[in-house]
Amino acid sequence: MHAKFTPGRAAMSPWRFRAAPSRPGALYLLCWFAGSVLIAFLVIPLIALALTQTWSSLAAIARMTDVRDAIMLSIEGAFLSALCAALVGVPLAYALARTAFPGKGVIAALIDLPLAVPHTVAGIALLMVFGRQGTFGQPLQSIGLKFWGTIAGIVVAMLFVSAPYTVNAARIGFEAVDPRLEKVARSLGLGPWRTFFRITLPLARRSIMTGITLTYARSISEFGAVIILAYYPMTAPVKIYELFLRFGLEQSAAAAVLLLIVSLSLFVLLRTLAQRGGQPQESR
């Protein structure tokens, strides 16, 4: 008689079943707690910096031609650096993703090298090669390409420290494309080039765009290598450093916030564009 009511009682206390430990709730909670410390650490200084400024102080600094020029130069330099990284980095990434050869690990490590080199060191090394007496600097000068006092020097410095992001992200993207899809395309009559441009590249597009965006972001924020290789013309970080030395914290903070606003908006825009388009998940 009693057993007859058992199902009913179970139905009457569903919360006891819902609390079944199928989800590691405590673990997630702990992870989020730890993570929020990091998020706060990343965001609070930037907000604190932004809060030091008023619209009028920002407007005042934005009216300074040299500050505006510096920011524009930074954007141009970073754009060219990202473009160069895409032109040479994406092919390299594809080669690394699709070919196997002895020493591949060494090449992969070489690509990561700039991430481990202090940027002032990178600047000095680049100066040796692209400076007036440099291996490339001297002969290229004869065809009118100078790396000192020009945007070319800025781009070289930016590219050196930021190219790894494009190569690594694109490589991961290419590796995620099932080689069998390329084989199907070949069997359907598409040659290797068509297969690459119509199948492989579109499928790896998101990863590639993410890499290029990171390269762009890293380029616009570069200071150490740029200041050694090309102090003039001044990019925004160099300009802010100069303002800090000459006029102190207040002036430099205003320029810093202006750069922050411009570069963050561009970064968010690029990231959105990179992730846009309803590309389906990678093939299985």
Place this chain on the structure above:
Amino acid sequence: MSVGASIEALALSLGAFRLKEIDFAVSSGEIAVILGPNGAGKSVTLEAIAGFHRPESGRVLIGGRDVTAFPPERRRVGFVFQNFGLFPHLNVAQNVAIAQRRDGPVAGAKYAPPSGDPAALLDYFGIAHLAQRSPSDLSPGEKQRVALARALAAAPDLFLFDEPFSALDAETHEQLREELKAYLRALAIPTIFVSHDRSDALTLADKVIVLRGGAVIQSGPAAEVFQKPANSFIARVVGVENVLSGRVMETSKDFLTVTVGDQVVRAVSPASATPSDGSVLLGIRAEDVEIDPVHTAPPRKAGTNRLPGRIAQLRRAGPLVGVTVDCGLRLTAYLLGSQVRKMNLENGSPVVVEIKPEAIHVMSD
């Protein structure tokens, strides 16, 4: 000009793996199934036919053309992989439209659908309403039809399938296999189908090629390979349930007398000579093993092997029951569940096993 495809003494090395002089042919409208365990070289063979591996020697002829030196895009093969390999960034119509219609006459095969027209192909396969769908929204059956439509759009002279069903559940697998068979029969395009699943061969194959260690160890009409596997390895690949080792006692014109365990059986003499030491392997399909309860055993038919024994194991296999009988040697047969109940069989029940001499296939190794 011959239609179909032939692979002639194809050899290649891939790292430590070697493909040794692969030889077989598939004619128009025929389905050849390549069977073999993992690592036997099935996929490598298929990819070499498609042009993804450069052979060291040998030739590949497709649709009467020697394509050995051709890159994959000029070989006119329709390649279908596991999960059907649809391009995930293109919708169904784009998947079919991306195929490059090859110029020149299509050798032999009569295509029912107009192979160059994507819209007509979608119609033919009944998937026109899916044209704008993304492959990720399709059922396995719809994916298969898109894959076939896409392959046909490039006017192939040969279909290649590399385990297209291996990721599917058993029911879908069977269903899609039947559907594929119907399409392949209608299209009459020669087909090479790689599988490690002998049920694929049983359903689809006109011809079976068994690979082991990069070499063809048997090829021939499906019925022949299934009925007369050349050795015990192939017998296991094609699913012969009973493989027993014995010794030849006596040889007459038509029959061999063989001792197996403590029993003596008569088998039809094989076409090839048996080893001089008399040791042989006997292959007996479960379907050829008959089980009778002792008291209802019919009178002896001339020449039939009758072996008394006891039920050693009963095991459910779908609607059937796998029955293992210990009669000095262990034999497996299948009975319907209802038969098992009617005969009152249980572990230890005495039974008589009957096997016709012609059902015993003698192999030398």
